[in-house]
Amino acid sequence: MEHIALYRAWRPQSFQDMVGQQHIIRTLQNAIRENKLSHAYLFNGPRGTGKTSAAKILAKAVNCEKGPAIEPCNECESCRRITAGAVMDVLEIDAASNRGVEEIRDLREKVKYAPTEVRHKVYIIDEVHMLTTEAFNALLKTLEEPPPHVMFILATTEPHRLPATVISRCQRFDFRRVSLEEQSERLMWICKQEGIEADTDAVQYIARLSDGGMRDAVSILDQTSSFTDGKVTLEHVLSMTGGMASAQFAELAKAISQGDIGITLQIIERLMQEGKSADKCMENLLYYFRDLLMITMVPNAEGMTERILDPTDFGEVAKTFTKRQLFGIIDTLNHYQTEMKYAAQPQMLFEVALLKLCSGAEQQEIISIQATSSTALDKTSVSSSEVDQLKRQLAALEKKLDQAVSQGLSTGGNNVPAGAMKSQANRAPTPRISFLAKVPSQIESYISQRNSPEFTVVQNKWNQVLQRVKEEKVTVHAWFMNGEPVSVYQDAILVAFKNDIHRETTEKPANKQVIERILEQQLGSPHRLVSMMQKDWNDAVEGAGISEPIPLDLDSSPEENSKEPWVDEALQLFGDDLVVIKD
Template sequence: MAHIALYRTWRPQAFREIVGQKHIVQTLQNSLREGRFTHAYLFNGPRGTGKTSAAKILAKAVNCLKGPAEEPCNECANCIRITEGAVMDVVEIDAASNRGVEEIRDIRDKVKYAPTEVRHKVYIIDEVHMLTTEAFNALLKTLEEPPAHVMFILATTEPHKIPATIISRCQRFDFRRVSLDEQVERLREVCREENIEAEEEAIRFIARLSDGGMRDALSLLDQIMAFSGKTIAYDDVVAITGGMAGDQFEKLVHAVKRRDVGAVLKLVDDFMQEGKSADKCMESLLYYFRDLLMVKMVPGSQAVTDRIIDIKPFAEVAESFTTQELISMIDTLNYYQTEMKYSVQPQTLLEVALMKLCSTQGGEASEAGGARAAEPAPDGLINQLKGRIQRLEEQLSQLLKQGVAPAAPNSFGGGGASGARPASAPVAIKKIEKLDGYLEGKDTDETREALQRWSQVLGRVKEQKITIHAWLVDGEPVSVSGGNLLVAFKSSMHRETTEKPANKQLIEQVMNDVLGTPLHLVTIMMKDWKAAAEQAKPAEAAKEELKLVAEDEPNAVKEEWIHEAIQMFGEDLVKIKED
C-alpha cells in the first residue's frame, strides 16, 4: 500500500482532535448545539494551524445525518463521503489558482439552487486573500443576500488583504500558533501510535523548528523517519533539518567571546561543508542569543524552560556576557539577517556579522550600552551641557539676526533630550533649502495630475511585480518639481526597499508610461515633509509680520523671538539681556 504522509494520516476528523485551538472549537460547538451557526465564517491564522481541517469538520457537523451536532459522527454516509470529497454540495476551492471573477460568478449562479445530497451547500475557499478585486466584488453580492441553505467558510493567512466589506459579513475566528507543549504532546501521541522511538530532546527540537505549525511538525517528523527509521535521535534531527547542535553554538560563542576571528571563520566554513545554509545558521544564532538573554534576565521564566531542556550550559555561557552585550549582538545579527534577504552572498554576510560581533563585543557594544568606565563624571557632564547650551544660544542669536524662524521642536530630528533639540535647527533649515522647489511645486497642476493618476501607477506596478507594489503603496506623491516626483513614505523600511535600483527603475518606467512625462522618483519620510511644510509657514508669516510692524514699535518682532526661544529652551534656560 502506498505511503500516506503523516500530516494527512493524522489530519483531525473531529473538533476534539484539533490541537491548540480550544477557544475556536468551543465557540463552534456551542453554536452547533444551539443551532445558531451563520452563513459565512472567516478562519484566519498561520499556516498549518488547522483552518482547513476545522472548515471540513464544520461542513460534516452541519450535514451529519445524526446532527447538526457538536461533533460529526464520521460513521454516517454524509460524513464518510464529505471526508472523501465525494459530495458535490461541499466544494473546496483554492483561491490561489481560481482567483478570477468568472470562478466566483459561477459560484454565485449555483448557490441559488438547493443542495441535492445534504442539508447545506458549503463552499470552503482556501487562501481567499488571493482573489482579485473584481472577484471580491462578485463574492460580496453573494454574502450580502445568501440563500438559507448555503454556508461560506473563507480561510486565509493574510486577512489584511481582504476587503473590510467582506470581513464585516463574516464571523471571524483567529487561529493561533500551537504552543510548544501542545505540539510535543501531539508528536508523542503520533510516535506512540506509529511505533516510533524518539528521544524527548528530538521531539522538542522538531516542535521548536515548526514555529507553531502542527502540519509542519508532522511533515518534519515524516522526513526524519525516512532517514532514521523507527528510532529517532536528536543528532539525526539536527543533521536532517540543517540546524546546529547546542555544542556547536557553544564553540562559536566562546570563539566570539575570545575575539578569535580565525576560529569563528573556521566554524562557519565547517557548517557550510556540512550542508547547512547561511540563513538557517543566522536564524539559529538569533534564537541561541535570545535564549542566552532570557536565561540571564529571567532565569525562572516559563518562556525559558519551554525552549531549553538543559538550562545549565546556557547559564554558564550567559554568565560570560553582560546583558547589554547580548542585546547589542542580537541587534547586529538581526540587521544582517534582514540584509541577507537581498544578498546573493549570504555566507559572506554571516561571516561579516560574526566578525562584527568579535570586533564590537566588549568594545563598541559596551559604549552603546553606556559602560560605566566610559561614562563621564557628573561634573564633566554638567560642564559639557553648559558648553552645549552656550553654543546653541550663539547659534540662535545668529539665526535671529539673519531673520530666520527657528525650527519647531521635534521637527526632522525626532525626540531626544530637550537640550539637544535646538541643535537640529541648522539641519532643518538646510533641508528646507533643498526642498524649496518641492514646497513651491506642491500645489501645481503637475502635482495635482500626479495625485489623480497615482492609483493607476500603483495598479500598473502591481501587475508587473506585486512585491514592489506592497512597498510602494505606503508612499504618497506630494510634489512634482524639476523633472522629479517626490513621494513621501510613512515607513522607512518601505522607503528603503523602494529606493533599491531595480525597484526604482521599474517604478519610474511605470510613472513615465502613466503620466506621459519622464520623471525621476525621489523619496522622503512623510514626517520630514510635513515638518518642512510647517517650518516654511512660520517663515512666510514672519516676513508678512515684518512688513506690518510700525517704525515706532521696534520691540514687537523682538518679543516674538523671545517667546519662540522660551518655547524651545524653557524659561529656566533663557536669559533676556537688554542691548
C-alpha cells in the same frame, strides 16, 4: 499499497482530533448543539493550524445522518463521502485558482438550488484573500443573505487583505499556533500509531522547527522517519533539516565571550561543511542570544521561549555576558542579518559579524562613545577665569538691554515702565537678540589672533572668495555677503554676521560645504567656517579690554544691513530652490 503522507493519513476527522484550538471547537460545538449556526464563518490563522480541516469537520457535523451532531460519526454515508470529497453539495474551492468575478458569479447562480445529497450546501473557499476586488463585490450580497440551506466557510492566512465588508458578514475565528507541548504530545501519539521509535528531544526539536504549524511538524517527522529507518534521534533531525544543536551555539557563544577568533572560525567552517546556510545560522544565533538576554534579565525566563530545553546550560552561558554586551551583540547580528539579504556572499558577512564580536568591537564602541562624551564635557567645561569673563559680558549685555528699553527701542515708543520691560525680556527674549551659546568656545584665541598675518591674508583675499561664491551659487552669496571675517585661529575662519537669519542660512550643511570648498581653493589649504553674531564679537572684544569692535548699528534692520535687500526678501519669501538670481 501506495504510501500516504503522514499529514494526510493523520489529518483530523473529528473535533476531538484537532490539536490546540479548543476555544474554536467549543464554540462550534455549542452552536451545533443549540442550533445557532451562522450562515458564514471566517477561519484565519497561520498555515498548518487546522483551518481547512475544521471546515470539513463542520461540514460533516451539520450533514451527518445521525445529526446535526457535535461530533461527526465518520461512519454514515454522508460523512464518508464528504471525507472523500465525493459530495457535490460540499464544495472546496481554491480561491487562488478561481479568483475572478466569473467564477464567483457562477457560484452565485448555483447557490439558490437546493442540495440534492445532504442536508446543507457548504462552500469552503480556501485562501479567500486571493479573490479580486470585483469577485468580492460579486460575493457580498450572497454572503450576507444566502438561502437557508447554504453555509459559507472562508479560510485565509492573511485576513488583513479581506475587505471589511466581507469580514463584517462572517463570524470570525482566529486559529492560533499550536504550543510546543501540544505538538510534542500529538507527534508522540502518531509515532506510536505508526510504530516509529523517536527520542523525546528529537520530537521537541521537530515541534520547534514547525513554528506552531501542526502540518509542518508531521511532515518533518515523516521525512525524518524515512531517512532514519524508523529510528528518530536529535542528530538525525539536525542532519535532515540543517539545524544547529544548542551545544554548538553554546560553544560559539563561549568563543565569542573569550574573544577566541581561531575557535570561532573553526566552528563557522564546520557549520558550512555540514551544509548549514549562513543566513539560517545567523537567524538561529540571534534567537540564541535573545534567549540568553531573557535568562539574564527575567527570572524563570525559560517559560517565555520554547527553544530553551535545558535552562541550566543557558544560565551558565548567560553568566559570561553582561546585559550591555548582549544588547550590543544582538544589535550587531541584527545589522548584519539585514545586510545578508542583499549580499552576494552571505557567509562572508556572517564571518565578519562574528569576528567583530570576538574582537570586542562593541566594548570598543562603548568606550569610544564614553570617551567622546567625556571629551565633549571637557571642551564645554570652563575655568573660573572664563566664568568671570562670561559674567562680565553678561553684565554688559544686560546694561545695553536696559539702555535700549529705556530708549523705547524694544517697545516701538510705547510708554511702558523700564522695570516691566526688563521683566518681560527676561521671560521671553526677542528673536533677534543673540545669545552666548553662539560664541565659539575658543573666543579668546580668536581675539588674540585677530591681527595675525594669517588673518591679513584672509582679508586681502576675501573679495575673491565672495566673487567665487557668487559664481558657484548666487543664493549662497546673497546670505554670505552679510558676514565679515574677524579672525583666524588654526584652520578656522571666524565670520561675524549682522543678521541672525543670514548666519543660520550660511551654516546649513549644503551652503557651508560650498563656502569651505571655495576657501580651500582660494587660500590653498582646507579651512573651516565658524560664525557668530557681530554683537557678540563686539561684546567679547570689549570684555577683553580692547576698544576696537566692529561697528554695529542696533537701529538698523536686517534689510538695511543687507547689500541687496530685495534679494534677501525674495529668498525669505520663496526659498533657495525657487529663486534664480541673474546679473
